[in-house]
Amino acid sequence: MSHTLGIRQAQKQKTRQAFLDAALALLEDQSLSSLGLREVTRAVGVAPTAFYRHFRSTADLGVALVDEALGSLHPMVRTTVSTAGDSGERIARAIELIAHHVDTYPAHVRFIARERHGGVQPVREAIRAQLVRFAEEVKAELAKDPEAAGWSDDDLLMLAHLYVDQMLITASLFLEALESPAEERERVTQLATRQLWLISIGRSHWLG
Amino acid sequence: MSHTLGIRQAQKQKTRQAFLDAALALLEDQSLSSLGLREVTRAVGVAPTAFYRHFRSTADLGVALVDEALGSLHPMVRTTVSTAGDSGERIARAIELIAHHVDTYPAHVRFIARERHGGVQPVREAIRAQLVRFAEEVKAELAKDPEAAGWSDDDLLMLAHLYVDQMLITASLFLEALESPAEERERVTQLATRQLWLISIGRSHWLG
DNA sequence: TCATCCAGTTAACAACTGTTCTCTGGAATT
C-alpha cells in the first residue's frame, strides 16, 4: 500500500512541515488571527508566494495544525480511558499521561487551548469536531465498564464531555506551570487528581 | 463622596467607553492580538493619536475590558452560590443566571473565553487573577454550607475551581448556541444541569 | 480676565501587509 514518494512530493511535504513548525513557534506569543502569511514564510526562509502552494490562507494552515495536534491523539485517549486498575490508579495514570504530553508537545497544547475559542471560525470548528470525536470515543470506552450498567446514552456522553473538558483544563494548567519549579507542578497534579476523584465519586453514585 | 465630574472629565470617560465598546464589537470575529489601534479609532470616529490619551496599547485596552467584563460580576457569583434551597433548585438557578448573563452580555463572555488563553500575556494574567478571586469567593460561600463540615481548605478550593471552570464552560456553550433554536439551548441547559448534578453528588460523598 | 491645561487633530514617517502576474529550473512523464 505504501508508495515511495517522488523527490518532488517529498520536498513539498518537507516544506509544508516547515510551515507548520514555523507557525507553531510563532504562535507561542500571539493568536492565529494575527499571524501573517509573510511572517511565516520569513521564518521558513522562503518567498511569500510559496505559501500559496501549500495553503489558501493562514486559517487553512490553522486547520492543518489542528489535525497535527489532535489527529494522532485518539489512540492515546482510548487506551488511557480503558486502562485496567482501580479508579485511583486510572486517574493517576491519566494525569501522568497528560503531563507527559504537555512536556513533549507544549506548542501543540498551547495552540489548541488558545484557538479553541479563538478568532478564526474554521479553526474553532475543526477543534470542536475533534473534541466531539474524543467525547464519543471516551463514551464508547466508558460503556464497556461494568460501572456503566444502567446508564443512558445521554448520561454517558455527558460524563464523557466532562472528562474531555477536564482533560483540557488540566493540560492548560500543566502548560502554565511548564517553567515553574517541581513544587508547583506537583500542586497542579494534586489539584487535577482530586477533581477527577470527585467526578469519579459522583459517577459511582449517579444511579440511585 | 460622589463628585460631579467636570465637562472635561465627563467627555473623556465617554470617549474611553466608546473605545471599549468599539473594541468589544470588533473582537467578535478576531483576537485581541490582531486588533489594531487604528482599527479601533476608525470605529469610534476619532483620530488615531487620540487612542494614546486613554491607553498605552491595545493590550492595555484589553486589561480594561477584563475589568469591565468580570469586575462587576463578583456580587452575582456570591449570591448565586449562597442561594437557599436544595441542590436541584440551586443548580437550576445558577444555570439560569449564566444563560441570562450570556444573553445580556454576549460580547463580554466571548472576550473572556477567547482571551483567557489568548496571545496577550497581560490580559491572560488579568483574567486569571479575576478567576482566582471568583474561586476564593466561591470557596468562602461553600465553607458556610453545613455540607462543608470536615472539608479541608485545600479541598474546598479544589471544588470551587471546579465550579468556576464549569461555569465558564457552560457560558461558552450558551454563547455558541446564541443564534440556535430554543431546542439546542435546552440541550445545553440539560447537559450543564446534569454535569453540575454529578459534581454535587461527588461533593456529598467526598468524605468517607 | 488671563494663563494653563489637555483631549483630540493634522501630517508625515518607515515598515509592513496580502495578492497578482511573470518567470525559472529541475523533476516527472511520455
Place this chain on the structure above:
DNA sequence: AATTCCAGAGAACAGTTGTTAACTGGATGA
C-alpha cells in the same frame, strides 16, 4: 530525448500599520 509539470522566486501593487511631532481650541483654576 523531448515535453509537460509545478514548487518556489522575483518584482510590483495599493493599503495598512504604530508612532512621532507640532498644533488647536475649549474647559479649568488663579
